[in-house]
Amino acid sequence: MGVSDITDHLAEAIEGFYNALGHTHRPIELHPPYFSKTEAQAVTETLASGWVAMGGPMVKAFEQVIADYVGSKHAVATVNATAALHLSLLVSGVQAGDLVITQSNTFIAPVNAIRYCGAEPIFVDVENQSLGLCSEALTEFLASQTSCRDGVCYHNDTQRPIRALLPVHVLGHPVKMSALRGLAETHHLQLIEDAAEALGSAIMCDGHMMRCGRWGDLGVISFNANKIITTGAGGMVLTDDDRVAEQVRHLASIAKTGSGEHGQFDAVGYNYGMPNLNAAIGLAQWQKFEEIGATKQALAMHYQEALAAVPDVRFVTGHPDHFSNAWINAVVFEAPDIAKQVLNDLRAQGFMARALWEPLHQSVVYQDCLQGPLPNTEYLASRTLQLPSGIGWGYQTSS
Ligand SMILES: Cc1ncc(COP(=O)(O)O)c(C=O)c1O
Known part of the structure; x- marks a missing residue:
């Protein structure tokens, strides 16, 4: 599967959920607040x-x-x-x-x-x-x-x-x-x-x-x-x-x-x-916490199902005996260049995905700090994308 096919799958997954939620405007931000x-x-x-x-x-x-x-x-x-x-x-x-x-x-x-x-x-x-x-x-x-x-x-x-x-x-x-x-x-x-x-x-x-x-x-x-x-x-x-x-x-x-x-x-x-x-x-x-939590679980499930068939993309679920609030959904790609290309393509379409943070041991502020071996940290930093995961889009007058 080519990079553009992977982007299409992700875009379709994002679009499908947000359209069903009634959010047809673009861009779709990463996690805006939900006010009424x-x-x-x-x-x-x-x-x-x-x-x-x-x-x-x-x-x-x-x-x-x-x-x-x-x-x-x-x-x-x-x-x-x-x-x-x-x-x-x-x-x-x-x-x-x-x-x-x-x-x-x-x-x-x-x-x-x-x-x-x-x-x-x-x-x-x-x-x-x-x-x-x-x-x-x-x-x-x-x-x-x-x-x-x-x-x-x-x-x-x-x-x-x-x-x-x-x-x-x-x-x-x-x-x-x-x-x-x-x-x-x-x-x-x-x-x-x-x-x-x-x-x-x-x-x-x-x-x-x-x-x-x-x-x-x-x-x-x-x-x-x-x-x-x-x-x-x-x-x-x-x-x-x-x-x-x-x-x-x-x-x-x-x-x-x-x-x-x-x-x-x-x-x-x-x-x-x-x-x-x-x-x-x-x-x-x-007062909205339960509603937000339930909708976020539905979104996480939607992403997981939509991406199950996409090769070389791992949807992050955490440990099976743990419960995640699904705050931000994330995917890990096989290769850093795929992650970069998919990120650029999604953003160009108005889906405001984001890379993970720069690892702090590589930042100008903390690069000299003590550290153990950090292979997973570096692997994930270059391959992980955060996907739009909010369920609100600012002030919603209807609720
Ligand atoms: C893991 C983590 N710790 C601490 C903070 C700091 O929170 P605050 O923005 O409320 O200061 C944040 C982000 O907001 C965070 O993501």
């Missing part, structure tokens, strides 16, 4: 209440619905998930000079958050199936390049402490959290789960599905405009630990202790709390 009168009304009411800044009743209510849904004891809403990751690393004790193990195949935010702490990432390879951190590669890395003393894991060559493990559920596909949790425990690493893209994804645990975001010591969700539901910009830290939750909340609200005439502060805090206005949008979006 519900969000407009929530914004109007919140403006009328006068409480638009952080700490309002909408924030509390939004934290509660997400904590209940994910199954975590505490949720702290933040301005975005990058801030949530920064706080999670800080309260995990990550300091200047420390190392944090993560993956190169990710949106840059978690790695930037490591740098905000003055720490450095170590990149370990990802698995082909889920695109996320590979537990086998991590096992090998820990065995060959680290040693533990007095409850601290050290990187052998640099003798720097490795304080935390930060895996990412890429495009919504869960990584093998049970295995990673075991490795984090035996190597004294704080486990911070980047579930920014994975609200609704879950992993089988002792006979039941446990949602992404509650596997680590801390979990992080994003409500950025391109996520499965959005607050415009927003994030959340999830944890079961009372003390950690309190620390996160305190740091997110500028570490303020005083009240009344004199504000007092007991640490270098951050203005990272989610504004009430954004939380109001989040609560309105939450």
